[in-house]
Amino acid sequence: MIEFTIWDILRNLLLASRWTIVLSLVSFAGGGVVGLALLFLRISRRKWTRAFAKYYIELFQGTPLLMQLFIAFFGLGLFGIDVPAWLAAGLALILWTAAFLGEIWRGCVEAIAKGQWEASASLGMGRLQQMRYVILPQALRIAVPPTVGFSVQVIKGTALTSIIGFVELSKAGTVVTNATFQPFTVYGLVALIYFVLCWPLSKSSQILERKLNVAHRNH
Amino acid sequence: MNYQFEFGWLFEYYPQIAKGIAITIELIAVGAVAGILLGIVCAWVRALGPAWLKPFVAGYVELIRNTPFLIQLFFIFFGLPSLGLQLSELKAANLAMIVNLGAYSSEIIRAGIQATPRGQFEAGASLAMSPFETFRHVVLVPSLERIWPALSSQVVIVMLGSAVVSQIAAEDLTFAANFIQSRTFRAFEAYIVSTAVYLVLAILLRQVLSMVGWAIFPRRAAR
Numbered sequence: 001m002i003e004f005t006i007w008d009i010l011r012n013l014l015l016a017s018r019w020t021i022v023l024s025l026v027s028f029a030g031g032g033v034v035g036l037a038l039l040f041l042r043i044s045r046r047k048w049t050r051a052f053a054k055y056y057i058e059l060f061q062g063t064p065l066l067m068q069l070f071i072a073f074f075g076l077g078l079f080g081i082d083v084p085a086w087l088a089a090g091l092a093l094i095l096w097t098a099a100f101l102g103e104i105w106r107g108c109v110e111a112i113a114k115g116q117w118e119a120s121a122s123l124g125m126g127r128l129q130q131m132r133y134v135i136l137p138q139a140l141r142i143a144v145p146p147t148v149g150f151s152v153q154v155i156k157g158t159a160l161t162s163i164i165g166f167v168e169l170s171k172a173g174t175v176v177t178n179a180t181f182q183p184f185t186v187y188g189l190v191a192l193i194y195f196v197l198c199w200p201l202s203k204s205s206q207i208l209e210r211k212l213n214v215a216h217r218n219h
Numbered sequence: 220m221n222y223q224f225e226f227g228w229l230f231e232y233y234p235q236i237a238k239g240i241a242i243t244i245e246l247i248a249v250g251a252v253a254g255i256l257l258g259i260v261c262a263w264v265r266a267l268g269p270a271w272l273k274p275f276v277a278g279y280v281e282l283i284r285n286t287p288f289l290i291q292l293f294f295i296f297f298g299l300p301s302l303g304l305q306l307s308e309l310k311a312a313n314l315a316m317i318v319n320l321g322a323y324s325s326e327i328i329r330a331g332i333q334a335t336p337r338g339q340f341e342a343g344a345s346l347a348m349s350p351f352e353t354f355r356h357v358v359l360v361p362s363l364e365r366i367w368p369a370l371s372s373q374v375v376i377v378m379l380g381s382a383v384v385s386q387i388a389a390e391d392l393t394f395a396a397n398f399i400q401s402r403t404f405r406a407f408e409a410y411i412v413s414t415a416v417y418l419v420l421a422i423l424l425r426q427v428l429s430m431v432g433w434a435i436f437p438r439r440a441a442r
Contacts, residue, residue, distance in 0.1 A: 062375075062421040064382035066393060067414040074406040078222045152285065159287035163386060170289055183297035191286045191294060198285035 004180045010189055016172030017193055023168060024155045024197075026090055031097025031154070038102030043109060045127070053102065060099030066160050068092045073164045089161035097154055104150060108143040109135060145212060149205035152198045159194070169193060228403045229412070232395075239395030240416060242309070246391060247378040247424065249313050254320025254377070255370065259359070261325035266332040267354060276325070283322035289383050291315050296387040312384035312391075320377045327369050331362035364436040371428040375421050382417070392416060 041053035060068065072095075073088035112135050120134040162171035173190035177183045229236075264276045283291065295318075296311040306314060335358050343353030363370070385394035396413035400406040 059418065062379075062418045063414045064379040064393070064417055066382040067396075067410055067417060070396075070410040071407065071414060074400075074410060078407055156285075156287040159289045160383060162289070163383070170287065170293075173290070173293070177297065182301075183293070184299070184301040187290060187294040187298045191282075191290050194286045194290060195282060199281065202281070202285055 004182070006185065006189075009176055009180060009182070009186055012176055013169060013172055013186075013189055013193060016167060017169045017197070019166070019168040020155065020158050020170075020194075021197070023086075023089060023093065023158045023161065023166070024151070027093035027097050027158065028151055028154050030090070030094035031101055034094060034098035035101030035105065038098055039105045039109065040131075042102060042106050057099045057103050060096050061103070065092070065096050065157055066163060068096055069160055069164050085161070085164050085166040088164055089158075089166045093154070093157060093161070096157065097150075100150055100153070101147065104146045105139070105143055108139040108146075111142055112138050141212065145205050145209035148201055148208060152201050152205075155198050155201075156194065222407075224408060225405055226408055226412070228399060228405055228408070232399045232402070235395040235398055236392070236413070236416070239390060239392035239413075240420070242389070242394075243378070243381060243391045243420065246309075246312055246316060246381050246384065246389075247374070250316030250320055250377060250381070251374045253313075253317045255324050255328075255374075257317060257321030258324030258328050259363075261321060262328035262332055263354060265325065266329050267350065280322045280325055283319055284326070288315065288319055288380050289386065291319060292383060292387060308384075308387050308389040311387060312381070312389040315384070316377060316381060319380070320373065323373050323377070324370055327366050327373060328362065330369075331364075331366035332358060334365055335362055360436065364432075367428075367432045367436070371425060371432070374428060375424055378424055379417065379421060 038053050038056065041049040042057070044050055044053075069088060069092045072092040073083060073085070076083040076088060076091070116134055116138065117130060120130040125133065158168060159170040162168060162174065165171070167175075169190055173186050177186045180186060261276045261280065264272050265280075268276075292311065292315040295315050296306065296308070299306065339357055339361075340353055343357040344350075348356065381391060382393040384391055385397060388394065392413050396409045400409040403409070
């Protein structure tokens, strides 16, 4: 029987962590783009685009991420293409992230005082100009802490992609456990690596929120 | 895309789905009640409790909030037996959900407690109540009322997260879907049906929680 040192285990887990990081970055960036589109649909003046965005968000927030991954994995296969796990994982995570970011950002836009819309309209600005020059720059300030906070959820969400066979940190944990028979150590280390990835983000989200509140009080 | 959708298996396999739904409901019922109780205790420690206990609770909360539920579940189910604590699939799933919701809800409830006006504590003390009595009879219920919507959302999130307990072979709704797809090869249909059931469960759970809110916080109902 082969003996595995802690270093052997940790090295393999760290190698797999890069896929967790890559997938998180892709999901967050893609989700941000789709989320921004959703935000525009959600606050549009047309009723049906508002309804579409609302039901999209309800659907993705009201069903398990795991089910969304399964449906992406098996549903894309219906089109006759062989779906690699990374594609299904990336697609499902982007759509899921977009639903949450879109809703978070809508809250931030709606927190901007109505007078700002009226003032910019009275300057003859169009809807897009209002968003670009008046509303979004102010909403961005409020949006940063919850957006950073949500990035933690994205990193944790990538753990589920191990179930459809994408090899990242969690999957590596299972594989290494099956080789070493040391689940306590291995899953402990896996948890520790996730913690190291997530905790700085959680902490900076808290700090940013506090800073923002202080700024508000001084107004 | 020439794929024939086929839902005929529903007639044969609905008992599995029903059983899966029952177990998912049981998991969230136990998880919500025990998790919120644990959350209240932890929130009390962090907001008003003894100083020496605070770092431990803070560590627990941070650890749980910054690691995936799946890994917590695997750690409890696969890791703890090497410490001599062997749990059945359902017990492990229950424990993981309680521990998870306990951490998240404690942060939410703490925010509610800390929003209590100082005068309430002073009023309790002036009625010769001990700090604990003040917390129990004066502070707790209005604090919960303040954050009940946020707490409800968190319970729904944990319910949806419970889909992963199928990975340790706890026979919940996702487990039923996996079982059906492996028997019928109707993967897409099986997952569509169970996703729809989850959506309905999430909507119902939200309703139930707001009714519970009405029952616990009579002042709101009277309004």
